[in-house]
Amino acid sequence: MRYLLGLDIGTSGTKTALFDENGNTIETATYGYDLFQPQIGWAEQNPEDWWQACVIGIKTVIEKSGVQASDIKGIGLSGQMHGLVLLDKNHEVIRNSIIWCDQRTEKECDYITETIGKERLIAITGNPALTGFTLSKLLWVRNNEPENYKKIYKVLLPKDYIRYRLTNVFATEVSDASGMQMLDINSRNWSDELLKDLGIDKNILADVYESVVVSGHVTKEAAELTKLAVDTPVVGGAGDQAAGAIGNGIVNEGVISTVIGTSGVVFASTDTPKFDKDGRVHTLCHAVPGKWHIMGVTQGAGLSLNWFKRTFCAKEVEDCKTSDVNIYDLLTEKAAKSKPGSNGVVYLPYLMGERTPHLDPNVKGAFLGVTLMNNHDDFVRSVLEGVSFSLKNCLDIIEDMKIKIDDIRISGGGAESEVWRQILSDIFQYKLTTIKASEGPALGVAILAGVGAGIYESVEDACNKIVKGGDNVVNPNPELKEVYEKTYEVYNSAYPRIKDI
Ligand SMILES: Nc1ncnc2c1ncn2[C@@H]1O[C@H](COP(=O)(O)OP(=O)(O)O)[C@@H](O)[C@H]1O
Numbered sequence: 001m002r003y004l005l006g007l008d009i010g011t012s013g014t015k016t017a018l019f020d021e022n023g024n025t026i027e028t029a030t031y032g033y034d035l036f037q038p039q040i041g042w043a044e045q046n047p048e049d050w051w052q053a054c055v056i057g058i059k060t061v062i063e064k065s066g067v068q069a070s071d072i073k074g075i076g077l078s079g080q081m082h083g084l085v086l087l088d089k090n091h092e093v094i095r096n097s098i099i100w101c102d103q104r105t106e107k108e109c110d111y112i113t114e115t116i117g118k119e120r121l122i123a124i125t126g127n128p129a130l131t132g133f134t135l136s137k138l139l140w141v142r143n144n145e146p147e148n149y150k151k152i153y154k155v156l157l158p159k160d161y162i163r164y165r166l167t168n169v170f171a172t173e174v175s176d177a178s179g180m181q182m183l184d185i186n187s188r189n190w191s192d193e194l195l196k197d198l199g200i201d202k203n204i205l206a207d208v209y210e211s212v213v214v215s216g217h218v219t220k221e222a223a224e225l226t227k228l229a230v231d232t233p234v235v236g237g238a239g240d241q242a243a244g245a246i247g248n249g250i251v252n253e254g255v256i257s258t259v260i261g262t263s264g265v266v267f268a269s270t271d272t273p274k275f276d277k278d279g280r281v282h283t284l285c286h287a288v289p290g291k292w293h294i295m296g297v298t299q300g301a302g303l304s305l306n307w308f309k310r311t312f313c314a315k316e317v318e319d320c321k322t323s324d325v326n327i328y329d330l331l332t333e334k335a336a337k338s339k340p341g342s343n344g345v346v347y348l349p350y351l352m353g354e355r356t357p358h359l360d361p362n363v364k365g366a367f368l369g370v371t372l373m374n375n376h377d378d379f380v381r382s383v384l385e386g387v388s389f390s391l392k393n394c395l396d397i398i399e400d401m402k403i404k405i406d407d408i409r410i411s412g413g414g415a416e417s418e419v420w421r422q423i424l425s426d427i428f429q430y431k432l433t434t435i436k437a438s439e440g441p442a443l444g445v446a447i448l449a450g451v452g453a454g455i456y457e458s459v460e461d462a463c464n465k466i467v468k469g470g471d472n473v474v475n476p477n478p479e480l481k482e483v484y485e486k487t488y489e490v491y492n493s494a495y496p497r498i499k500d501i
């Protein structure tokens with residue numbers, strides 16, 4: 001039997017998963033790390049923490065599974081997108097990584113828009129200037145930390161830093177690179193004209209590959225640390241959203257996905273690049289060669305529930321420590337005790353600003369409609385509903401763009417909850433299905449590794465063989481359509497009123 005390894009360097013932790021060539025999960029391991037917030041709206045992580053989580057994760061799955069390292073025929077890397085990792089000429093990390101949800105770069109975004117022009121920027125990169133994307137973060141370092149900027153030898157994305165540690169190669173691939181906002185998404189290569197106009201030296205960027213192409217091989221030093229076999233091939237891989245989409249079989253038009261991770265996403269594969277004229281959803285290269293995708297992004301999806309837990313649930317967290325109950329299960333069961341519409345409480349999930357549909361890095365979160373009647377259960381439920389309304393904003397734009405929707409697949413940590421899945425289905429008024437393997441992004445990049453290693457003919461062929469749908473189906477309750485439509489109206493009317501205060 002041949003095996004494939006997938007790594008997903010997420011925001012809350014790194015998941016390492018070993019699969020056999022039929023897509024069965026053999027072993028998984030997850031190791032977490034910290035997120036640093038030096039100022040309001042800033043978010044950073046230490047790349048060394050990611051690497052340590054990868055080393056121990058790989059070692060653990062190899063040891064626990066008993067699989068011979070030489071039977072692992074390929075490795076795929078996936079990870080949180082858009083993060084800025086800077087290396088100096090000695091290949092040392094210059095500063096902590098400024099990650100996807102950091103919002104400090106509004107000025108740099110204005111500069112990018114003025115210099116390139118909004119329409120031209122969307123035509124080249126698929127997106128308007130976004131605080132979340134890597135380009136504005138790089139320009140922030142140029143403006144605010146010139147001594148660090150001068151030291152830059154290479155700019156990498158989070159998973160591509162791990163590739164460097166595994167293979168000694170500086171490489172990236174089209175799906176994640178297009179989230180840096182320096183790639184021409186039409187030619188699937190760095191945009192010379194954009195780099196020239198912004199005064200960025202192309203040499204600091206890594207070589208770009210298609211996501212299925214082998215970009216390097218495991219070095220002796222990395223093999224000793226991880227117990228991998230020397231020379232195991234590492235393919236391009238993908239940004240976590242494109243990777244998760246492949247793990248969920250989102251490789252053709254018609255089947256779309258929604259993810260409740262730290263961020264939230266509604267994702268559709270397209271055969272040609274398709275744009276929203278205002279750039280409210282991202283247009284990026286898919287990890288499937290010759291395809292693109294669009295996605296709407298909610299900044300604070302699982303992040304909201306995680307924050308609520310840390311901030312308002314000390315007693316519940318304490319109770320869970322002395323029982324086997326998972327804190328998120330406990331909280332979502334509390335939500336089930338409230339009513340659809342959360343007895344009037346409406347939550348706006350703008351803890352880190354918002355991307356879709358507002359593209360506003362400064363807007364703040366809120367609880368609205370609170371009365372003496374409300375209890376803790378209403379607040380938890382309003383968090384699940386508010387995040388779901390934000391995902392509906394993403395879905396609405398995708399529907400407006402006339403993207404075909406035959407099936408919606410749901411994944412991510414939040415999708416573990418039956419209560420949250422049902423709320424989302426009732427708010428979307430769409431049937432939602434979950435896929436058998438819950439290792440979405442890790443499975444997605446293991447599939448890419450299998451294509452690179454010649455085990456599968458193509459990504460589509462592998463998905464047909466491996467990704468099994470319809471494991472768990474949630475049907476919308478039509479009786480709740482009205483109450484949720486009314487609450488959604490309140491939710492949508494709130495942003496224009498609160499954005500300036
Ligand atoms: N059982 C659960 N029920 C509801 N929400 C959950 C559950 N488990 C995890 N979550 C949510 O999912 C988030 C983590 O999402 P996940 O997809 O695992 O991570 P990441 O986005 O970092 O890759 C948590 O912050 C939490 O809000």
Ligand SMILES: O=C(CO)[C@@H](O)[C@H](O)COP(=O)(O)O
Nearest residue numbers: 010011080081100261262263
């Ligand atoms: O910014 C985006 C996508 O544009 C996020 O999806 C990040 O890629 C982080 O993902 P998670 O840690 O939530 O999986």
